[in-house]
Amino acid sequence: MSSMNGWETVIGLEIHAQLATKSKIFSGASTAFGAEPNVQACAVDLGLPGVLPVLNAEAVHMAALFGLAIGAHVAPVSTFDRKNYFYPDLPKGYQISQLAQPIVSGGSVTITTGEGEKAVNKTINLTRAHLEEDAGKSLHEDFSGMTGIDLNRAGTPLIEIVSEPEMRSSAEAVAYARKVHAIVQYLGICDGNMQEGSFRVDANVSVRPKGETKLGTRTEIKNVNSFRFLERAIDYEITRQIELIEDGGTVQQQTRLYDPDKDETRMMRTKEAADDYRYFPDPDLLPVVIDQTLLAEWKASLPELPDAKAARYQSDYGLSPYDAGVLTSARAIATYFEQTLNSMGAAADAKLCANWVTGALAAQLNKANLGIEQSPVSSDALAGLLLRVADNTLSNKLAKEVFDAMWAGEGDADSIIDARGLKQITDSSAIEAMVDEILAANPGKVAEYRSGKDKLFGFFVGQVMKAAQGKANPQQLNEVLKARLGPSEGSS
Amino acid sequence: MSDYLQSLSHLRAGLDAGAFSARELTQYYLDRITRFDGALNAFITPTPELALAAATQADQRLAADERGPLLGIPYAHKDIFCTAGVRTTCASNMLGDWVAPYDATVHQKLNNAGAVMLGKTNMDEFAMGSSNENSAFGAVKNPWDHAAVPGGSSGGSAAAVAARLVPVATGTDTGGSIRQPAAYCGITGIKPTYGRVSRFGMIAYASSLDQGGVLAGSAEDCALMLQAMAGHDPRDSTSANQPVPDYVTELDQPLAGLRVGVPRQWFTAGLDSVVAARIETAIVELESMGAQRVDIDLPDAELALAAYYLIAPAEASSNLSRFDGVRFGYRCAEPRDLNDLYERSRSEGFGEEVQCRILIGTYALSAGYYDAFYGRAQKARRQIAANFEAAFRDCDVIAGPVAPTVAFNLGAHVSDPATMYLEDIYTIPVNLAGLPGMSVPVGFSGSRPVGMQLIGSPFTEGRLLAVAHQYQQRTDWHQQIPAAYREGAA
Numbered sequence: 001m002s003s004m005n006g007w008e009t010v011i012g013l014e015i016h017a018q019l020a021t022k023s024k025i026f027s028g029a030s031t032a033f034g035a036e037p038n039v040q041a042c043a044v045d046l047g048l049p050g051v052l053p054v055l056n057a058e059a060v061h062m063a064a065l066f067g068l069a070i071g072a073h074v075a076p077v078s079t080f081d082r083k084n085y086f087y088p089d090l091p092k093g094y095q096i097s098q099l100a101q102p103i104v105s106g107g108s109v110t111i112t113t114g115e116g117e118k119a120v121n122k123t124i125n126l127t128r129a130h131l132e133e134d135a136g137k138s139l140h141e142d143f144s145g146m147t148g149i150d151l152n153r154a155g156t157p158l159i160e161i162v163s164e165p166e167m168r169s170s171a172e173a174v175a176y177a178r179k180v181h182a183i184v185q186y187l188g189i190c191d192g193n194m195q196e197g198s199f200r201v202d203a204n205v206s207v208r209p210k211g212e213t214k215l216g217t218r219t220e221i222k223n224v225n226s227f228r229f230l231e232r233a234i235d236y237e238i239t240r241q242i243e244l245i246e247d248g249g250t251v252q253q254q255t256r257l258y259d260p261d262k263d264e265t266r267m268m269r270t271k272e273a274a275d276d277y278r279y280f281p282d283p284d285l286l287p288v289v290i291d292q293t294l295l296a297e298w299k300a301s302l303p304e305l306p307d308a309k310a311a312r313y314q315s316d317y318g319l320s321p322y323d324a325g326v327l328t329s330a331r332a333i334a335t336y337f338e339q340t341l342n343s344m345g346a347a348a349d350a351k352l353c354a355n356w357v358t359g360a361l362a363a364q365l366n367k368a369n370l371g372i373e374q375s376p377v378s379s380d381a382l383a384g385l386l387l388r389v390a391d392n393t394l395s396n397k398l399a400k401e402v403f404d405a406m407w408a409g410e411g412d413a414d415s416i417i418d419a420r421g422l423k424q425i426t427d428s429s430a431i432e433a434m435v436d437e438i439l440a441a442n443p444g445k446v447a448e449y450r451s452g453k454d455k456l457f458g459f460f461v462g463q464v465m466k467a468a469q470g471k472a473n474p475q476q477l478n479e480v481l482k483a484r485l486g487p488s489e490g491s492s
Numbered sequence: 493m494s495d496y497l498q499s500l501s502h503l504r505a506g507l508d509a510g511a512f513s514a515r516e517l518t519q520y521y522l523d524r525i526t527r528f529d530g531a532l533n534a535f536i537t538p539t540p541e542l543a544l545a546a547a548t549q550a551d552q553r554l555a556a557d558e559r560g561p562l563l564g565i566p567y568a569h570k571d572i573f574c575t576a577g578v579r580t581t582c583a584s585n586m587l588g589d590w591v592a593p594y595d596a597t598v599h600q601k602l603n604n605a606g607a608v609m610l611g612k613t614n615m616d617e618f619a620m621g622s623s624n625e626n627s628a629f630g631a632v633k634n635p636w637d638h639a640a641v642p643g644g645s646s647g648g649s650a651a652a653v654a655a656r657l658v659p660v661a662t663g664t665d666t667g668g669s670i671r672q673p674a675a676y677c678g679i680t681g682i683k684p685t686y687g688r689v690s691r692f693g694m695i696a697y698a699s700s701l702d703q704g705g706v707l708a709g710s711a712e713d714c715a716l717m718l719q720a721m722a723g724h725d726p727r728d729s730t731s732a733n734q735p736v737p738d739y740v741t742e743l744d745q746p747l748a749g750l751r752v753g754v755p756r757q758w759f760t761a762g763l764d765s766v767v768a769a770r771i772e773t774a775i776v777e778l779e780s781m782g783a784q785r786v787d788i789d790l791p792d793a794e795l796a797l798a799a800y801y802l803i804a805p806a807e808a809s810s811n812l813s814r815f816d817g818v819r820f821g822y823r824c825a826e827p828r829d830l831n832d833l834y835e836r837s838r839s840e841g842f843g844e845e846v847q848c849r850i851l852i853g854t855y856a857l858s859a860g861y862y863d864a865f866y867g868r869a870q871k872a873r874r875q876i877a878a879n880f881e882a883a884f885r886d887c888d889v890i891a892g893p894v895a896p897t898v899a900f901n902l903g904a905h906v907s908d909p910a911t912m913y914l915e916d917i918y919t920i921p922v923n924l925a926g927l928p929g930m931s932v933p934v935g936f937s938g939s940r941p942v943g944m945q946l947i948g949s950p951f952t953e954g955r956l957l958a959v960a961h962q963y964q965q966r967t968d969w970h971q972q973i974p975a976a977y978r979e980g981a982a
Contacts, residue, residue: 048593050693050696093813094810283807284699
């Protein structure tokens with residue numbers, strides 16, 4: 001990687017987000033994922049002769065919400081164009097898209113890279129976001145040399161979100177993609193499911209010598225379906241391009257695919273024989289006109305978005321920028337966090353809650369590869385546990401044990417505490433009695449301690465804890481021991 | 493029955509009075525199709541069983557005292573309208589025996605009105621042509637002269653109505669495809685304002701120009717049929733959300749004070765002198781009924797022709813991309829790979845004229861040529877519309893020729909499509925501007941009929957129909973029946 005010195009990376013992203021409408025963008029067929037092939041494709045989606053598209057108003061609403069959320073210009077009049085090309089999963093032989101007059105242009109999002117003191121904010125500008133229909137799927141496996149076509153996805157509404165080439169590292173690209181992902185989910189306009197292809201990222205990557213203002217030749221990495229793969233695909237591509245140039249070669253304008261198994265990108269097709277899509281205005285559709293009063297209503301209806309929420313978490317709850325950022329990085333996490341706080345009622349402790357959501361819970365979810373919506377420990381259940389931490393029933397250590405038991409499905413915090421007898425001993429007389437018993441059983445050690453061997457303090461703590469099966473309140477135990485043992489001469 | 497055959501309103505009266513049943517009426521026309529269509533070839537798919545079943549239903553509705561203008565009235569569809577259960581071919585091998593799983597909105601409306609479909613008529617393949625010679629199902633003959641073409645692309649509908657194989661038929665008009673065959677066959681045809689009739693289920697040729705309409709024996713019959721077909725359709729975003737006036741009531745508008753614009757540029761060297769004379773005579777007739785002749789300027793007809801032959805093929809090249817051999821229609825035998833499947837399916841499935849227009853359109857939309865061709869054509873289109881707008885400041889309707897000549901001979905233009913394209917020089921500007929236009933029979937040149945075109949501003953179908961109707965009260969050109977088809981007809 002030392003060769004990367006002297007080079008600058010330029011990255012722009014094109015994100016295809018499927019809009020969460022009930023029906024397709026130009027037909028009444030359902031958009032639900034996972035149905036048997038070709039059962040959710042009506043005559044319009046199949047491109048049968050004589051059918052006509054009718055625009056789904058909800059798709060327009062959702063695209064406009066995105067524009068409003070990123071401070072973009074939402075066009076009062078936008079138009080649809082046909083992008084013509086032949087492919088078996090494109091039933092009409094053209095895709096209805098927006099080229100000349102997209103519904104959304106401009107706008108920006110703020111990304112943060114690095115943590116704590118090293119955190120850096122950067123504004124990434126967007127070029128545009130436009131409405132279009134998705135194609136069907138070509139299934140190349142399982143048909144012994146033939147290709148299966150599933151048109152269920154054909155006609156699913158998309159917004160294609162195009163950034164300016166303003167990202168300079170894979171970390172920035174991932175931060176940008178995550179921020180857009182968070183925004184569309186906050187808006188409720190996309191389910192964000194990358195596995196199912198609801199949120200797909202194409203990365204345009206080029207490199208140039210530092211100080212150069214002209215862009216290098218770019219390659220486009222298509223359809224990356226996780227943030228981790230996005231980072232790895234871009235990093236691979238940066239290294240590949242730099243090595244290629246340093247070895248005297250030139251970068252070809254290409255479309256490349258990322259192979260997660262081999263962790264490499266490989267060529268899909270060159271762009272030399274540039275596709276000519278023969279765009280022209282779709283004569284079957286009227287211009288989309290958005291009434292300005294309606295647009296104002298839509299603007300007023302926007303939910304609290306990630307940046308605003310993060311700022312509020314810092315000011316209202318005193319959370320660190322990092323914790324606030326993590327908690328607001330996805331709408332589901334923020335919702336979980338807020339629900340946990342709510343469930344704790346009067347004893348709500350935002351910092352404690354934030355620590356657990358970003359700590360133990362996040363770690364387990366990560367390990368199990370689960371989203372927070374699928375957490376086996378609900379926000380109510382976590383609140384039940386945190387209440388026992390807040391009222392000192394559980395030490396942090398015990399709380400972790402209880403949490404693991406909750407995760408394993410053993411019940412709620414209180415019943416696990418009861419069943420395992422994990423309640424912390426906070427009764428001072430009980431602790432005094434245990435301390436006295438240990439001291440009485442170890443007169444020699446007591447004498448050694450008092451004559452200056454103060455390291456023995458830990459031994460006494462350990463013995464008492466052992467007797468208490470770990471449940472003695474550690475602070476109280478320390479205090480009682482110190483009082484009973486008196487000063488250790490050597491320590492003064 | 494013979495006392496009732498001269499118009500839809502006569503048929504209506506006969507059915508309502510019980511002079512004959514819808515089934516008897518249907519059988520009468522089916523018999524004529526059997527007897528005459530072997531020579532004429534106006535029908536691609538006659539549907540006698542379905543027709544008789546529909547007629548029986550109409551009789552039941554009539555027996556239940558239900559009344560409606562088209563209840564029990566037989567008609568034919570140009571084979572471009574999708575009909576669930578009956579194949580829709582567009583006269584192309586590409587579609588062959590393809591059966592749509594849905595009805596075109598127009599078909600649905602006519603069904604609901606109780607009209608009885610007798611079958612689906614021949615046409616130029618995908619509506620591309622002016623002679624009906626570009627049909628995978630063979631050429632149609634002109635009932636007035638079997639050596640002549642019936643015009644196109646709605647040639648089958650025009651020939652069928654002229655030969656009285658059916659009293660009324662649907663058609664579509666992208667650059668003259670209703671008006672020109674109506675003129676060539678001596679019948680009355682109307683192409684409504686773009687958006688007046690739903691395009692849903694009407695297989696697209698050039699979406700921004702295509703418009704469904706009527707071919708019939710008279711303006712009054714056109715009015716009755718159009719009334720049932722017109723109206724807003726939520727399934728067609730380009731259909732006009734405007735109320736449909738009562739066309740039949742409007743027929744009685746007198747012509748007094750009506751300003752009839754006559755475009756100077758249309759009566760020039762390119763126009764056949766007999767055709768010009770017949771139209772002049774018809775205009776004089778209109779004047780005698782109180783109309784006022786206004787000579788107007790309507791320039792740029794050549795520009796319109798050029799623009800049309802870029803815009804229509806451009807849209808067609810895209811509209812016809814769906815015929816790829818993958819999901820429906822013709823597929824070549826044993827394709828080697830995907831490109832072979834595309835190439836051979838489309839080369840073998842489409843006829844020559846269709847392939848020619850797809851190529852022109854593909855070229856016109858290509859990167860680097862778009863501005864020079866498609867972009868400029870759109871500009872020209874706006875100019876044409878502006879020319880009409882200016883003309884309509886000085887007149888209420890425009891009267892002129894439908895085509896430069898009467899019907900030409902079969903095979904006359906086969907080797908020279910460019911001269912065939914000239915046949916549409918007076919009709920194409922109307923499509924580019926989206927205006928309503930009619931063809932009204934005004935006499936003959938030898939054995940072949942001459943049609944006069946009437947053009948109105950948007951949504952003035954009622955006035956156009958009224959002008960034609962008033963003219964037809966004073967003339968009987970529309971009642972002429974070709975000699976070979978007179979027997980048993982009225």
